[in-house]
Amino acid sequence: MEQRYLELLAHRFVNKQEVISEIINLKTILSLPKGTEFFFSDLHGEHSAFLHLLKSASGVIKDKIDLLFQCQLSSLEREKLAHFIYYPQKQLELLPLQGTLRKRWYEKTIIYLIQLAKFCSTKYTRSKVYKKLPKEFAYIMQEMLSCYESEYMLDYYHQIIVSLLEINCIEIFMISLCEFIQRICIDYIHIIGDIFDRGPRPDLIIDELMTYDQVDIQWGNHDISWMGAACGQPALVANVVRIALSYNHLDLLEIGYGINLRALSDFAREVYQTDSCLSFQPHVLDKNKYDKADLDLVAKMYKAITIIQLKLEGQLIHRYPNDYQDKVIWLEKIDFQSKNVKFMTKTYPLKDDFLPTVSHVTPLILTKKENQLMETLIYSFQKSQRLQNHIHFLYTHGHMYKTMNQNLMFHGCIPLDHNGNFKEILIQGKILKGKALLDELQCIAKRAYYEHKQEDIDMMWFLWCSSSSPLFGKSQLTLFEKHFLDDKHLQQENMDPYYKWIEKESTCQMILNHFGITKGHIINGHVPVRIKDGQKPIKANGLLYVIDGGISKAYQEKTGNAGYTLIFDSQHLKLAQHLPYQKSAKEGLLCLTPKVEIIQTYLRIKNKDCDIGNVLKSQINDLKELLVAYQKGIVKENSFY
Numbered sequence: 001m002e003q004r005y006l007e008l009l010a011h012r013f014v015n016k017q018e019v020i021s022e023i024i025n026l027k028t029i030l031s032l033p034k035g036t037e038f039f040f041s042d043l044h045g046e047h048s049a050f051l052h053l054l055k056s057a058s059g060v061i062k063d064k065i066d067l068l069f070q071c072q073l074s075s076l077e078r079e080k081l082a083h084f085i086y087y088p089q090k091q092l093e094l095l096p097l098q099g100t101l102r103k104r105w106y107e108k109t110i111i112y113l114i115q116l117a118k119f120c121s122t123k124y125t126r127s128k129v130y131k132k133l134p135k136e137f138a139y140i141m142q143e144m145l146s147c148y149e150s151e152y153m154l155d156y157y158h159q160i161i162v163s164l165l166e167i168n169c170i171e172i173f174m175i176s177l178c179e180f181i182q183r184i185c186i187d188y189i190h191i192i193g194d195i196f197d198r199g200p201r202p203d204l205i206i207d208e209l210m211t212y213d214q215v216d217i218q219w220g221n222h223d224i225s226w227m228g229a230a231c232g233q234p235a236l237v238a239n240v241v242r243i244a245l246s247y248n249h250l251d252l253l254e255i256g257y258g259i260n261l262r263a264l265s266d267f268a269r270e271v272y273q274t275d276s277c278l279s280f281q282p283h284v285l286d287k288n289k290y291d292k293a294d295l296d297l298v299a300k301m302y303k304a305i306t307i308i309q310l311k312l313e314g315q316l317i318h319r320y321p322n323d324y325q326d327k328v329i330w331l332e333k334i335d336f337q338s339k340n341v342k343f344m345t346k347t348y349p350l351k352d353d354f355l356p357t358v359s360h361v362t363p364l365i366l367t368k369k370e371n372q373l374m375e376t377l378i379y380s381f382q383k384s385q386r387l388q389n390h391i392h393f394l395y396t397h398g399h400m401y402k403t404m405n406q407n408l409m410f411h412g413c414i415p416l417d418h419n420g421n422f423k424e425i426l427i428q429g430k431i432l433k434g435k436a437l438l439d440e441l442q443c444i445a446k447r448a449y450y451e452h453k454q455e456d457i458d459m460m461w462f463l464w465c466s467s468s469s470p471l472f473g474k475s476q477l478t479l480f481e482k483h484f485l486d487d488k489h490l491q492q493e494n495m496d497p498y499y500k501w502i503e504k505e506s507t508c509q510m511i512l513n514h515f516g517i518t519k520g521h522i523i524n525g526h527v528p529v530r531i532k533d534g535q536k537p538i539k540a541n542g543l544l545y546v547i548d549g550g551i552s553k554a555y556q557e558k559t560g561n562a563g564y565t566l567i568f569d570s571q572h573l574k575l576a577q578h579l580p581y582q583k584s585a586k587e588g589l590l591c592l593t594p595k596v597e598i599i600q601t602y603l604r605i606k607n608k609d610c611d612i613g614n615v616l617k618s619q620i621n622d623l624k625e626l627l628v629a630y631q632k633g634i635v636k637e638n639s640f641y
């Protein structure tokens with residue numbers, strides 16, 4: 001086995017020299033400071049705000065500019081340089097200078113950009129830096145980045161700039177350089193769930209994430225719902241369509257993913273002709289650019305798909321009675337004569353009693369037309385190549401939880417009982433809790449996608465909204481109650497005891513220990529932190545961070561801010577608190593430098609002290625064995641290719 005492994009390794013490092021240089025390369029990496037990790041959560045389709053956070057590295061680029069150019073540039077000049085780096089194309093279009101003045105500006109700015117690019121690259125190996133360089137300008141940029149500070153440097157730069165001007169490439173070069181700075185400041189991206197729903201274009205967020213090579217995603221309940229829909233789970237198809245319609249996001253469905261809504265819209269128009277669909281008025285936080293559907297029709301479609309979802313969910317609950325003992329099938333509780341709902345000992349009036357598609361005898365059965373339109377929708381979800389690519393990315397880069405560098409990340413919670421112990425949950429015949437529960441649910445989610453087993457696909461609905469799901473972490477999802485009943489008490493969704501217990505250090509430490517972390521942090525999202533009401537993102541004396549701060553526009557009024565980024569570099573753990581993202585008319589600038597709080601400082605953490613350090617150390621050991629094998633003639637050098 002060992003011999004075969006070494007022979008395989010010899011394909012990659014074909015002789016002693018190659019092995020030796022790789023060992024040296026890996027040892028160098030071990031001694032460098034760790035790369036900067038960024039943690040984002042609950043992006044909820046807000047692509048513009050998220051792209052801004054990436055372009056500005058959540059304030060890190062501005063910090064570096066301030067550090068480097070403190071004495072050289074005024075505060076306004078530094079601000080402008082930062083904006084130029086975030087939005088170079090736009091800023092170049094707005095630049096009022098012409099002729100020689102413009103050329104001088106190019107030259108001055110390029111020199112600042114190169115200095116900054118060098119400064120931001122210092123903690124990475126040359127090879128890593130070069131890999132991030134844009135292909136078209138890699139050679140020139142390498143030259144400029146490796147040029148020593150000397151009296152000849154300016155002249156050398158000047159010559160390069162003159163050549164770029166001559167061939168009319170100066171602006172493209174500057175844009176590439178800015179993009180390089182944006183990218184070199186972000187080494188690793190962690191998404192703590194909920195990329196989808198509420199905001200306009202989660203698809204554009206995923207497109208962007210797919211261009212980074214170090215990304216992981218801890219699935220959120222909304223992500224799992226789209227993943228289940230893409231696997232063809234009917235109730236989840238209805239769910240994601242319902243949520244998109246409830247926020248008027250037709251562009252996402254139709255343009256983003258090519259989902260055919262025609263059958264649903266024809267059906268809704270026919271069934272709810274004059275119905276005002278009052279409880280189904282969509283929130284309009286974003287306008288559709290391409291499909292400017294009329295809101296009356298959207299409301300009808302929203303109502304039609306909600307009814308279908310309620311029927312399909314009722315069927316699921318019947319199919320798996322052991323899993324959903326606590327779920328109420330409201331459609332079966334309607335008294336169609338009195339237009340009331342009977343629940344426990346009470347009777348509640350329906351606030352919308354126009355239900356022409358619900359049979360009084362078999363309320364959970366879809367009508368023929370409902371069946372047909374669901375077939376069209378499910379087919380569209382399964383055949384949308386772009387959606388399937390995105391879901392594939394969520395599967396290959398995603399998890400129920402992840403531990404890295406002493407941080408434990410997950411979206412919702414680890415279900416606890418009222419005494420603060422791990423709650424036991426019955427999953428497909430096994431009683432599980434804590435880490436084992438999350439591991440098993442991850443296997444199920446993967447099987448749903450890779451092995452297409454119906455029972456596993458149906459479990460994606462459990463993950464979306466069961467009171468026992470670590471991704472949901474609430475007593476119930478009050479869909480029927482919110483749309484058809486007027487009772488605040490019934491509409492309430494209570495949080496898992498986890499959310500109370502995490503205020504205690506001992507509980508957080510118990511969870512960390514359970515996941516093999518002795519000294520570290522829990523990072524989760526899911527629950528918007530209402531700063532306005534005095535809530536705090538840091539809990540249990542710094543052991544836990546809730547970083548759902550309301551990047552989602554829909555939640556900003558409640559939270560009072562526009563989200564967080566947790567940033568973990570080699571010297572600090574810091575929390576950036578963002579301002580709402582909106583374009584300021586003035587010069588097209590975005591005045592959005594976040595408020596940054598340093599939470600912990602460290603003495604330069606090196607790669608050797610991180611998880612990657614262990615991986616590299618074991619690679620070095622393997623390479624050393626290969627070297628010995630070459631030296632002793634056990635494996636032949638240059639024996640392949």
Ligand SMILES: O=P(O)(O)OC[C@H]1O[C@](O)(COP(=O)(O)O)[C@@H](O)[C@@H]1O
Nearest residue numbers: 194198221222474477478479493526
């Ligand atoms: O605020 P909206 O978009 O109407 O959605 C409310 C629903 O979303 C949920 O909060 C789930 O979404 P989150 O994971 O973002 O909390 C449900 O518990 C709730 O019923």
Ligand SMILES: [Mn+2]
Nearest residue numbers: 194220221526
């Ligand atoms: Mn969530």
